[in-house]
Amino acid sequence: MTTVFVAGATGYTGRHVVSACTARGWRTIAHVRPDSPALVDWTQRFTADGALVDRSEWTIEAMSTVLVERAPDVVFALLGTTRARNRRDGVSTYEAVDYGLTNCLLEASRSLQQQPVFVYLSCMGAGGSTRNKYLQVRTRIEAELRAARIPHVIARPGFITGPDRDENRLGETVAARVGNGALSILRALGAKQLDRRYRSITGSSLAKALVALAADPDARGVYESDALQALSG
Secondary structure (H helix, E strand, C coil): CCEEEEECCCCHHHHHHHHHHHHCCCEEEEECCCCCCCHHHHHHHHHHCCCEEECCCCCHHHHHHHHHHHCCCEEEECCCCCHHHCEECCEEHHHHHHHHHHHHHHHHHHCCCCCCEEEEECCCCCCCCCCCHHHHHHHHHHHHHHHHCCCEEEEECCCECCCCCCCCCHHHHHHHHHHHHHHHHHHHCCCHHHHHHHCCECHHHHHHHHHHHHHCCCCCEEEEHHHHHHHHC
16 A cells, blocks of 8 residues: 655645545555644544544654654655745744755655655746745755655646635735636637646645656656646646
């Protein structure tokens, strides 16, 4: 049986990945940080979904221990924060969460004798030179993942949004709607490739694509938004 470890399981995409993995009959370990104010609720939700819940601390030692014990075939790194939360007590949460926690998980995965497939949720625009702090940390993780020489998948979706998203991201939601409207016009005029590449994607559709990539032994490397859209259909 395939065993998967989902970090960022409580996020919009992560909760859908957990559901998609358990639906495949995979042994799914959903990580919930031990100090989460909704720890009990998430534990009940994931358990009802058929997943196991892990509450390990965010240290390389703790993560290495749980990965050795669980021996996952796939590790999903779906960690991230919002722009509104990016500054807290003078500390960049992009650096602490998007980079720091993902790097912790990567180092723990590298230490395993049997290395899992590392599925990293990056974003459109990562991988190049940029002054955007959010893209910078994603670009750094992508570079470290390639240098780590472990089997990996890098997913670069565009806007991730949907009616079931419980976070208030008004700017992102409006941008996605306006963009999708413009893309619909372009699609009608024949620009189908642009539509596939830049259209927003829901958490459930993205989860379907990520799990499909995890299940495919030949799926490795970078997958842009258009490829993710195709896999989600």
